[in-house]
Amino acid sequence: MFTRPGAGEIPVTVKGMDTKTCPYEIKLAGERWQIDYFGFYLSDPQVRIDGKWQRIKFETTPWQTPDIALLKFHANCQGANATNTSLKLVATKELMKRSTAFRFTLGLPFAENHANPLTQPSPLNDSSMFWSWQDGHKFLRMDLRQKQNLEHTFSYHLGSIGCTSDSAVRPPAKSCTFTNRVNVILPATQLDFDLALEVSLPHLIMQTKLMESEGCMFEAPDAGVCGRLMKNLQSRPWINWD
Numbered sequence: 001m002f003t004r005p006g007a008g009e010i011p012v013t014v015k016g017m018d019t020k021t022c023p024y025e026i027k028l029a030g031e032r033w034q035i036d037y038f039g040f041y042l043s044d045p046q047v048r049i050d051g052k053w054q055r056i057k058f059e060t061t062p063w064q065t066p067d068i069a070l071l072k073f074h075a076n077c078q079g080a081n082a083t084n085t086s087l088k089l090v091a092t093k094e095l096m097k098r099s100t101a102f103r104f105t106l107g108l109p110f111a112e113n114h115a116n117p118l119t120q121p122s123p124l125n126d127s128s129m130f131w132s133w134q135d136g137h138k139f140l141r142m143d144l145r146q147k148q149n150l151e152h153t154f155s156y157h158l159g160s161i162g163c164t165s166d167s168a169v170r171p172p173a174k175s176c177t178f179t180n181r182v183n184v185i186l187p188a189t190q191l192d193f194d195l196a197l198e199v200s201l202p203h204l205i206m207q208t209k210l211m212e213s214e215g216c217m218f219e220a221p222d223a224g225v226c227g228r229l230m231k232n233l234q235s236r237p238w239i240n241w242d
Contacts, residue, residue, distance in 0.1 A: 007091060007092055007093035007095075007096050008059070008088060008089035008090060008091035008096065009086055009087070009088050009089070010086060010088075010195050010196060010197055011085060011086045011196045011197070011242075012071055012085050012086060012087060012196070012197040012198070012199065013085065013196070013197075013198050013199070013242060014026070014035075014038065014198075014199045014201060015198050015199065015200045015201070015202075016201070016202075017035065019075070022075060022077045023035055023036055023074060023075060023077065023145075024073070024074060024075055025147065026201060028144070028201060028202060028205060028210060029202075029205075029209075029210050031146060031147070031148070031210070031211065032146075032147035032148065033144040033145065033146055033147060033154075033210070034144065034145040034146075034147055034150075035073070035074050035142075035144060036074060036143040036144065036145050036153075037074045037128070037141055037142065037143040038072070038073045038074050038141070038142045038143070038201075039070060039071060039072035039073065039074065039128075039129060039140075039141055040070075040071055040106060040139060040140040040141070041068060041069070041070050041071075041106070041107060041108050041123075041129070041137065041139050041140075042068070042069045042071065042087070042104045042105065042106060043067055043069075043104065043107065043108055043109060043112075044067060044104060044105045044109070045057070045058060045067075045069075045087075045089060045102070045103075045104045046102070046103050046104070047091070047095070047096070047099035047101065047102055047103075047188075048099060048100050048101040048102075048103070049095070049098045049100070050098075053103070056089055056090060056095075057089070057090040058087065058088060058089060058090070059088040059089070059090055061088060062122045062123065063084040063122070063123050064087075064088060064123065065121055065123075065124070066090075067109075067112075068108060068112060068123070068124065069087055069088075069123075070084060070123035070126060070129065071084055071085065071087070072084050072085075073085060073199075074143075084123075087197075096195070099188050100187065100188055100189075101185055101186060101187050101188050102185075102186045102188055102195075103183065103184060103185040103186065104183075104184055105181050105182065105183055105184070106139055106140065106158075106182040106183075106184060106233065107139035107158075107159075107160075107179070107180065107181035107182065108124075108136065108137055108139065108181075110175060110179075112124060113136035113137055113159075113160060114133065114134075114136050114163070114171035114172060115171070116133070116171075117130055117133060124137070128141070129141060131157075131159055131218065132168045132169070133165075133168065133169050133170060133171055134163050134164075134165045134167070134168045134169070134171065134172060135159060135160060135161065135163050135168075135176075135218065136159055136160050136163065136176075137159060138158065139158045139159050139160075139180065139181070140156065140157070140158040140233075141156070141157050141158075142155065142156040142157075142201075142204075143155045144210070146210075146211070152211070153214060153215075154205075154210045154213065154214060154215045155214065155215040155216075155217055156204075156205075156215050156216050156217075156229055157215075157216070157217045157218055158180055158216075158218075158229075158230075158233075159180060159218055160176040160178060160179050160180050160181075161176060161177065161178045161180065161218050161219070161220065161221075162176045162177025162178050163176035163177075164176075178220065178221050180221055180230070182230075182234055184239060186239075186240065186241060188241070195241065196241070197239055197241060198239070198240060198241070198242035199238065199239050200236075200238055200239070200240070201238075203232060203236040203237055203238040204229070204232055204233070204236070204238040205229070205232070206232050206236055207228055207232075208225050208228050208229060209225075213225050216229055
């Protein structure tokens with residue numbers, strides 16, 4: 001039986017993803033790709049009410065702290081517990097009906113990004129989304145494998161770079177050269193509280209040549225395919241209302 005989400009719950013789907021396969025599959029640039037991994041962190045959720053931004057909180061769950069959420073869409077044959085496909089806000093129906101926009105940051109604040117990984121709460125302790133204490137977390141991780149040629153992979157691992165400290169197991173004392181956080185604002189319709197989001201991988205990888213590149217893994221955001229991917233995050237509707 002279908003259960004309508006609560007006022008503060010926002011389901012998130014990936015457009016065109018075939019969830020009947022294991023791993024999940026998607027068609028990109030005319031080719032079939034397996035999704036070996038796809039997940040990303042969101043932080044600092046806010047809604048705009050009467051022209052002013054108002055901070056709200058995520059519910060505390062294994063996938064969320066009050067200020068941070070981890071969405072993870074890959075199944076990789078690990079079962080439903082390996083994925084999280086909804087955001088849960090501490091918000092009433094009345095609050096959501098009054099909001100005219102929703103905004104958040106793709107990525108993590110400096111303090112949470114470089115805190116001691118051994119003492120951080122879930123989902124910040126997810127080792128699959130962690131790079132090093134010095135560099136912090138992977139804000140977004142996407143690992144694709146070409147269906148007809150499983151040897152060819154395309155990965156996008158986005159996180160802060162240019163982080164300096166005494167060693168890889170020490171946090172940086174100041175902000176990294178490229179923080180690589182991306183702010184997202186989504187206009188909303190007043191009186192509408194039954195919301196859902198959709199992620200578009202074609203917009204995320206637009207104008208990149210998947211078959212001719214292995215992707216971008218913690219490299220300068222203005223170089224080659226990394227630059228194109230960052231521009232897509234900043235200017236393409238890679239996430240939008242469904």
